[in-house]
Amino acid sequence: MTNWGITLPLTGVPLAAHRDLVRELPDLGYTDVWSAETAGTDAFTPLALASEWAPGLRLGTAIAPVHTRGPGLLAMQAATIAELAPGRFVLGVGTSTPTIVTGWNAVPFAAPYGRARDTIRFLRAALVGDKVTQDYETFSVSRFRLERPPTPPPPILLAALRPGMLRLAAREADGAITNWLAPSDVPTVRAELGPGRELVARIFVCPTEDAEAARGLGRMLISTYLTVPVYAAFHEWLGRGEALAPMHEAWAARDRAGAAAAIPDEVVDELVVHGSFERCRERVAAYRESGVDTPVISVLPTGADPLQLVRSLAL
Template sequence: MPRLGLAVPIDGLGFTESLELALEAERLGYTDAWAYEVNGSDGFTPLAWLAARSTTLRLGISLVPVFTRPPALLAMSSASLHHLSGGRFVLGLGSSSPNVVDRWMGGEHSRPLTRVRETVEAVRLALSGDKAAYRGTTLRMDDFRLGLPGAQVPIQLGALGPRMYRQAGAIGDGVITVFNTAAATPALLEDFYAGAAEAGRDPSTLDVVSKLFVAVDEDLDDLRPMLQRFLTGYGTVPAYNALLRRQGFAAEASAMADAWADGRRADAMAAVTDELLRALIVCGSAAECAEQLGGFVEAGVRTLLVAPITAATGDERRARLEHTIEAVARMIDTVAVDTGETPELY
């Protein structure tokens, strides 16, 4: 059976309100809660809140950009959450994008593949509890000693392209995916498993987390305007645009990027076709959503990370989001497929 996670905070809800829903999700049988950081909450703070109030949830970040925090600080935050949660924390690292790193954070998004690898190596050294020094080509750390007990914190890597998938298999404890279709997921994971094999690792011990936007009993016609705006914001970023191309949506990706570059925002959003929406968004009746989620599990996803969405506004919004969270909890037994014995992760 796959693990089932809730992505928090939930768009359109108050910060604390979202975290309270994560506690309710735990009571419903969810195994995980994963925070994220873009331009709202940081990724660590909501997990500290949940660490103090939850009992069984695995708490992950999907993900922290490697360019916005030095390895020593990442180790400090990770060790803190590890000890607060009784060992339930998972650190997710990724390269993010030039818009976030360069424009918003004032950093430099350069040599992302190398920076991710070096950050993983340096963070693991720092988490050992021994005095640690690291010299790489993109970062350094001199004579750092963690002031907390050492911690064995799993580190998963976010991946969009083949090289990062391969690196995640080689050095990560799992891979974190987003905007992958069920049909394309097996092909995307080939590089992940190849990286694991080349490093002499057992792929069955590694996690595959897919963040999935889910709307149960919602009408696609109602969701379409919101989703077109949302997907255009990502699909015009080169790395995400390339991901869409690799999954068979080259025409949509080209139309979206060309229109955006010309300043034709409406045309860029119109390039998000219903075919693309149906491939990327889990939407429909409970039975239809269960079938779609089952497709991701059959494709190799081991942790379904649900980001509930709705077209509802006002007082109805929370009720609709709660409906999706509860409906997915009820259907989780039906989305399990016979993939053989699944070892406990971590």
């Protein structure tokens, strides 16, 4: 079976207005719906709706941060979606960023690697219904037991970019979730994750043949994301350090427009899929051919109806 995922909800579309589209997704060739969690909807509520609107879809969070919920609450929310979509839910967790964790949620961004590891270990026990009393390195839990453990428990994927997190995902989780990479980068990431683990990639797709408009939007997003230290280190590891150095220099000088303008066209074209619908589909398929198990499209705004864009990007 060929996995073909979509990120929901779509920008600018009310949550309830997704119902008809979600019901169509299986017939359009989509297999998966994945949510995100930054400052819009939470990661779980859209999946609860999708589980009722289209019971055949696989659902996943990409990602639920490990710091912003207590371990027990994270387990309860995961168990709820797993009960609504038995055997069709994937719990994606990750460290998120200091801005989201501390700046927006007033939680210390402490020991991200350890917190991710400990959260996965706790969830493994909690989601099978064990009573958990454990002093982990980054938190302690006393006598927690889910009242409604799901059957089966959901797989757990870890958001991972560089070797340390990818290897942690291989050891402790069922796979990894990544983003902001080109098809040519996938073998490097897959080599660290290894075989036998699912690799999910969120792919930013701007379906327009106006290349300059797509590149303009892509530059804005790249300068915003890839200046975050973890993404900067990711692309240094992938070999884009020299190409992105002028962007980093301008960003450090607080020249936001200059940072975006300094990103070479070839970097934008590597990291943001754009062009005709056919070309976009081919480019997304290239990720799968390079080693991604589940490509997940994230539709970027073009001025067209985003619901129709999703329909037109179907397999």
